[in-house]
Amino acid sequence: MKIAILPGDGIGPEIVTQAVKVLNALDEKFELETAPVGGAGYEASGHPLPEATLALAKAADAVLFGAVGDWKYDTLDRPLRPEQAILGLRKNLGLFANLRPAILYPELAGASTLKPEVVSGLDILIIRELTGDIYFGQPRGVRECPDGPFKGQREGFDTMRYAEGEIRRIAHVAFQAAQKRDKRLTSVDKANVLETFQFWKDIVTDVHKEYPDVALDHMYVDNAAMQLVRAPKKFDVIVTGNMFGDILSDAAAMLTGSIGMLPSASLDANNKGLYEPSHGSAPDIAGKGIANPLATILSAAMMLRFSLGKPEQADRIENAVKAVLAQGLRTGDIHEAGTTKVGTEQMGDAVVKAL
Amino acid sequence: MKIAILPGDGIGPEIVTQAVKVLNALDEKFELETAPVGGAGYEASGHPLPEATLALAKAADAVLFGAVGDWKYDTLDRPLRPEQAILGLRKNLGLFANLRPAILYPELAGASTLKPEVVSGLDILIIRELTGDIYFGQPRGVRECPDGPFKGQREGFDTMRYAEGEIRRIAHVAFQAAQKRDKRLTSVDKANVLETFQFWKDIVTDVHKEYPDVALDHMYVDNAAMQLVRAPKKFDVIVTGNMFGDILSDAAAMLTGSIGMLPSASLDANNKGLYEPSHGSAPDIAGKGIANPLATILSAAMMLRFSLGKPEQADRIENAVKAVLAQGLRTGDIHEAGTTKVGTEQMGDAVVKAL
Ligand SMILES: CC(C)[C@H](C(=O)O)[C@@H](O)C(=O)O
Ligand SMILES: CC(C)[C@H](C(=O)O)[C@@H](O)C(=O)O
Numbered sequence: 001m002k003i004a005i006l007p008g009d010g011i012g013p014e015i016v017t018q019a020v021k022v023l024n025a026l027d028e029k030f031e032l033e034t035a036p037v038g039g040a041g042y043e044a045s046g047h048p049l050p051e052a053t054l055a056l057a058k059a060a061d062a063v064l065f066g067a068v069g070d071w072k073y074d075t076l077d078r079p080l081r082p083e084q085a086i087l088g089l090r091k092n093l094g095l096f097a098n099l100r101p102a103i104l105y106p107e108l109a110g111a112s113t114l115k116p117e118v119v120s121g122l123d124i125l126i127i128r129e130l131t132g133d134i135y136f137g138q139p140r141g142v143r144e145c146p147d148g149p150f151k152g153q154r155e156g157f158d159t160m161r162y163a164e165g166e167i168r169r170i171a172h173v174a175f176q177a178a179q180k181r182d183k184r185l186t187s188v189d190k191a192n193v194l195e196t197f198q199f200w201k202d203i204v205t206d207v208h209k210e211y212p213d214v215a216l217d218h219m220y221v222d223n224a225a226m227q228l229v230r231a232p233k234k235f236d237v238i239v240t241g242n243m244f245g246d247i248l249s250d251a252a253a254m255l256t257g258s259i260g261m262l263p264s265a266s267l268d269a270n271n272k273g274l275y276e277p278s279h280g281s282a283p284d285i286a287g288k289g290i291a292n293p294l295a296t297i298l299s300a301a302m303m304l305r306f307s308l309g310k311p312e313q314a315d316r317i318e319n320a321v322k323a324v325l326a327q328g329l330r331t332g333d334i335h336e337a338g339t340t341k342v343g344t345e346q347m348g349d350a351v352v353k354a355l
Numbered sequence: 356m357k358i359a360i361l362p363g364d365g366i367g368p369e370i371v372t373q374a375v376k377v378l379n380a381l382d383e384k385f386e387l388e389t390a391p392v393g394g395a396g397y398e399a400s401g402h403p404l405p406e407a408t409l410a411l412a413k414a415a416d417a418v419l420f421g422a423v424g425d426w427k428y429d430t431l432d433r434p435l436r437p438e439q440a441i442l443g444l445r446k447n448l449g450l451f452a453n454l455r456p457a458i459l460y461p462e463l464a465g466a467s468t469l470k471p472e473v474v475s476g477l478d479i480l481i482i483r484e485l486t487g488d489i490y491f492g493q494p495r496g497v498r499e500c501p502d503g504p505f506k507g508q509r510e511g512f513d514t515m516r517y518a519e520g521e522i523r524r525i526a527h528v529a530f531q532a533a534q535k536r537d538k539r540l541t542s543v544d545k546a547n548v549l550e551t552f553q554f555w556k557d558i559v560t561d562v563h564k565e566y567p568d569v570a571l572d573h574m575y576v577d578n579a580a581m582q583l584v585r586a587p588k589k590f591d592v593i594v595t596g597n598m599f600g601d602i603l604s605d606a607a608a609m610l611t612g613s614i615g616m617l618p619s620a621s622l623d624a625n626n627k628g629l630y631e632p633s634h635g636s637a638p639d640i641a642g643k644g645i646a647n648p649l650a651t652i653l654s655a656a657m658m659l660r661f662s663l664g665k666p667e668q669a670d671r672i673e674n675a676v677k678a679v680l681a682q683g684l685r686t687g688d689i690h691e692a693g694t695t696k697v698g699t700e701q702m703g704d705a706v707v708k709a710l
Contacts (some may be wrong), residue, residue: 083547113585118468134489134515138502140550147493150518156554158515160489163505190598192438195495199511225606226614229584230468243545247602251580259581 001308002031004060006053009039009082010281011291011344012066018293018348019064019300022320025352026313033060037089038068038082038281048085054092062307063089063274064300067281082281090130095266095274096166097173098128098245099302102232102252102262107325111257111334114229119255124235125177126252128245129170130266133196134160135242160196162241167203169269174239175211184215184236188224188244200241221248228252253278260292260333263299265306273307275299289343292331294321297351320354327354356663357386359415361408364394364437365636366646366699367421373648373703374419374655377675380707381668388415392444393423393437393636403440409447417662418444418629419655422636437636445485450621450629451521452528453483453600454657457587457607457617462680466612466689469584474610479590480532481607483600484525485621488551489515490597515551517596522555524624526562529594533569539591540571543579543599555596576603583607608633615647615688618654620661628662630654644698647686649676652706675709682709 005020007013023030035053036044044050048068057063068082078084089095104112104122112119137159145155171187178185187204189197201218208216219227221244227234228248232255240248253259262278277295285291298321305314329350330339342350360375362368378385390408391399399405403423412418423437433439444450459467459477467474492514500510526542533540542559544552556573563571574582576599582589583603587610595603608614617633632650640646653676660669684705685694697705 078553081547087548113470113473114468115470135548137512142550142554145518150520153519154554155516155518156551157492158549158551160513160515161510163500163510164508165505192436193442193490194513195497196511196513198433199497199509222601222605225580225602226609229606229609246577247580250577251584251606254581254584
């Protein structure tokens with residue numbers, strides 16, 4: 001089985017190195033092939049998603065992705081900026097289902113900015129549609145405003161769109177995920193204002209008929225943002241569109257206070273997927289050897305479970321991560337008095353040892 | 356000076372009654388005229404924003420609004436649902452600037468789900484554009500999908516749009532608000548994905564030239580949602596579009612744990628405005644006499660300051676509210692051990708007494 005390794009920019013290479021070390025320490029052997037992406041892709045061949053990188057990602061059984069982005073690329077034209085690589089991979093590989101667990105490890109309860117009673121034991125799963133919505137909808141651009149009081153001025157515009165089949169397939173993923181958990185699904189929309197999300201709500205309601213064992217409720221996105229702050233543990237699985245999911249999944253991740261721990265999976269219709277940490281490329285700490293590699297290591301575990309059919313190996317990695325936390329090892333981002341501060345490489349080594 | 360009083364649905368009438376009592380207790384006398392809106396408008400004349408109500412709101416110098424919405428209207432066609440009244444008022448009155456302070460009163464620090472050190476002393480101002488964006492952009496609807504893999508299926512769609520002048524005027528409001536505070540403005544966008552918000556960012560950057568004394572920074576909306584949870588006190592003034600502002604202002608309000616305390620103002624180009632509590636109509640507790648009237652009373656204070664040119668009267672009300680909090684009076688939503696639980700009417704009476 002072949003895994004495309006795309007380290008990217010900033011702390012990407014350091015954290016991916018640790019995840020690769022963990023993969024290589026398993027009994028199962030995988031073929032790993034590395035390619036540049038993001039700013040590194042641009043440096044190597046003038047485009048954030050070089051053709052060879054995309055071809056490798058397409059040919060592989062799964063993709064392990066680090067992170068992309070650095071301030072030094074901020075002045076490039078938008079199509080050349082690092083983030084375009086991740087959008088291009090999602091669209092070209094058809095990775096429409098983004099799974100982002102927000103879990104608070106008991107050992108890290110203190111890292112949250114929320115009171116312990118509000119977040120301890122938090123375990124929610126946000127499922128974000130990833131290839132539709134206003135992220136990709138055409139037409140978009142800057143044009144002359146065609147009507148209204150600002151007619152004739154320049155205006156920026158974008159199109160939000162969701163087709164029936166696009167909503168159905170993400171709804172199926174969400175109901176099936178809920179079936180494997182506490183059987184409660186919250187569909188987040190803005191049906192009181194947006195046609196797209198009234199349609200979303202109607203289709204999700206229709207798909208629900210096939211999953212009578214799952215309790216479905218609908219919530220407006222503004223209320224969902226409030227409830228995540230007020231009582232996040234009341235959620236089990238949340239499903240929403242690309243734009244709302246971008247915002248809510250980051251807010252949910254931050255509730256844990258330890259975004260350096262949170263993996264994510266982006267899956268296509270056949271469970272092929274791209275796996276990446278929920279955090280970004282953190283160029284400010286790149287190369288210092290202090291970044292937390294655990295989100296990337298846990299992303300590799302998700303990869304083994306969802307795309308490579310190796311749940312036992314996934315369990316091994318996840319248990320090893322729990323073990324190093326129990327040993328009191330912490331990178332700087334999650335360090336507290338009474339625990340042992342370690343660097344990126346030491347953390348990776350500790351996970352390998354605990355395997 | 357004439358004030359249109361629109362109590363609306365749910366707890367709206369109860370809380371507005373208390374605010375009216377406070378207004379009537381001031382030395383200045385105002386002409387108050389009441390009209391039905393939302394579900395009450397629909398009951399009275401078949402439309403959530405009856406023509407006479409809109410005419411009154413247009414003719415008045417300011418509007419004091421309660422809240423709209425009740426589950427019993429959920430099955431109505433969208434154009435007849437209570438929320439359409441608030442959208443219609445915003446659009447018809449040109450109320451493009453929504454000011455939503457998120458303030459944590461020292462006495463209520465315990466009400467937040469966040470740790471005291473993260474939120475104590477919180478005082479941020481969110482300025483949300485209120486008459487543009489995907490809320491009103493045409494075209495929108497459900498149609499046959501014109502292209503792509505889902506071609507021929509039904510799809511829901513909406514248009515996000517911002518014209519140059521629309522962005523300029525809200526940017527001016529935001530820079531001027533920042534000048535009166537800590538002179539720091541964060542413009543929230545999604546310029547890495549949306550054409551509308553790249554354009555937004557460019558225009559805000561241009562308007563900044565006229566306000567060299569204000570420090571401007573730009574933040575992506577997903578990161579803003581995270582930073583509100585991680586370190587909300589780092590913000591001073593936030594300006595953003597209608598859709599992102601809907602989500603972020605509710606999240607920010609909930610950080611305080613006491614959304615029952617938070618007023619809001621929606622202003623036109625001449626500082627005429629609509630004033631309403633940040634919370635909703637709470638039909639589950641309507642008629643029980645337990646709702647918190649303070650957000651509405653504080654909205655009346657904002658009205659005196661921004662639209663009616665009576666800052667001293669506004670100060671009096673705000674000081675009276677601080678006094679009742681200091682006396683230990685609390686409605687159920689903000690009640691804690693060691694304080695005195697009171698009902699809606701008692702709370703209103705206490706504010707009048709403290710004036
Ligand atoms: C980098 C950016 C385009 C991307 C997104 O908005 O989807 C990121 O925020 C994410 O959530 O993966
Ligand atoms: C009721 C609804 C249409 C409205 C909005 O989305 O603007 C509300 O959430 C608000 O923030 O005032």
